Amino acid sequence: MEEIKQKILHRRTLQKKVVDLMLSVLGQGLKVCASHDPMVRETLEVFPEDYVFALGVYGSRHPMILQNRSSGLYRTHESFAAVCRKIPMAPSAMARRFGANQSDPTKMLEIRFKNVEAGWRMVTGQVSAAQAYARHDLIIRGEIHHAMQFLRCIERVEAYLLPEALAKRALPLAKRTHLPLPRWWVWVRMLHVKKKNGQGEE
């Protein structure tokens, strides 16, 4: 009996780590696509400066926090952001820059999976965002149409990051649209994302 319980706990812990890792990777992928994929760029351009997107699992810190800045999307982890805000000696500008702080709740979108299993299903391409919503896997805090736009961008990035066969099976948009960028190129770019200059170009 104890062995079974340990097995379940071990599996859950591993799944949680994988989900956190995949969400961080998705966040990095979004940074790349925000600069290079026309659909993602067009969708995220309408969001105001300092708008914050947060994605995570209920009951734990967000592994993916993205803030829309003029220099591009800034990515951080909630643990890092919380530490930055708490450092007493740090200037407030530094806390703002690295903390992805947003005090206005109307300039935030927070999406949480209700549990680790739900996050696992979505990051491993077993279900699309629409199917996750249909299963009541998602908790959304913020405007619903912003959530729709963000989830479309997430699906686009998943279409790049997942193997083609898996992406076409799980993601309805991947079946129907041709991706403008090669997959390998997006993976390589994720290792180093250049910042935009003031005119929005790299």
Place this chain on the structure above:
Amino acid sequence: MLPEYFEFHNPVKLLCGQTALENIPYEMGRLGCKKPFLLISRTMLDGGILEMMGGRYQALIGTDIPKDSSFAVVEGLARQAREEGCDGILAIGGGSVLDTAKAVRVLLSQGCTSVRELLGSEWMSKGASVPFLMVPTTAGTGSECTGVAVVQDDQTKVKQELISDQFLPDVAVLDPRATEKLPPRLTASSGMDALTHAIEAYTGLQKNPISSAYAFSAVQMIGKNLIAAVREPKNNEYRLSMACASTMAGIAFSNSMVGLVHAIAHSLGAVGAVSHGEAVGIMLPKVMRWQMDCVGEGYGELLSAFCGLEYAAEIPYYRRGEKLVEAIEDTLMHLHQKCGLPYSLKDAGVSRKDLRQIAQLSVDDGALLANPKSAEKSDVIKILEMAL
């Protein structure tokens, strides 16, 4: 086929029948409400509905609710209720009054002052108890049994959807006297709204056996009573049947969401100022044709509900979906001739130059997430052109 996982939630007590209004004082006492905030349209107040309920008692009455409610209206009413020490809400009116009342109730129970704090889906936890009763005066929105409220954002002019089971009332009262003043055109458009709710709930991504049972029954009742209710507006039996059908459709879609028809209808309301019931009526057959390849089988199952078993039995199973669409188009044409319900977007005053904007808003609407067939902007434009 049973879905891998589903949720179903409907704790609303329904009082349904000729003397349902008279039971409201008892229900309020049972819920511990001594000073309700009564949100009611002026027409219903002047019609003597409070007298039917047993006369006036200690209540704060609010009648200044515009046709399209907004954040400012909701926040103002919530502030008023707090200042007057109201301990419950009774809403009597159409979709707008009911949605306003839902948002006011949640502001009070969650202890918030701004509707912006409520935006989202499924994040709210149970707040303070605020007894909440509803009396719908239209038979279409099903708002008395849904966990969704639609309120317009004053700043962006976008209709925001608020989704949570905290919006469900404690009691919903269906009395034919509440809908007897409804003009035939409104009866027709709200009936089409109920039909769309039921059909989209039956075929959506979130469908489950329990919501499908409610949706099927709703389609059955609408098929038998919609045209009769428009033809004989004074007949209480038809009115009550339509009210029940609308409630069942509301329960169905509250637990399995709506789809593309509603996504487009919301945008038509925002851009073209088309009333919701008329917009869904125009778009329903067009969207059904567009997604026939995905959900034709589901539509075929509904043919027996809408047109009767004998008719459906004569049609080969692979043509039943198409026949349902034809039957709905015939109903819409009949209602167009009988009471002027618009049949096309042109009838409703929408022009070709608005289509792109409508399509863009539609793909950003939350309702699209649960549609069985994924749609992009180009697909929506094609569908809108078919409806023009």
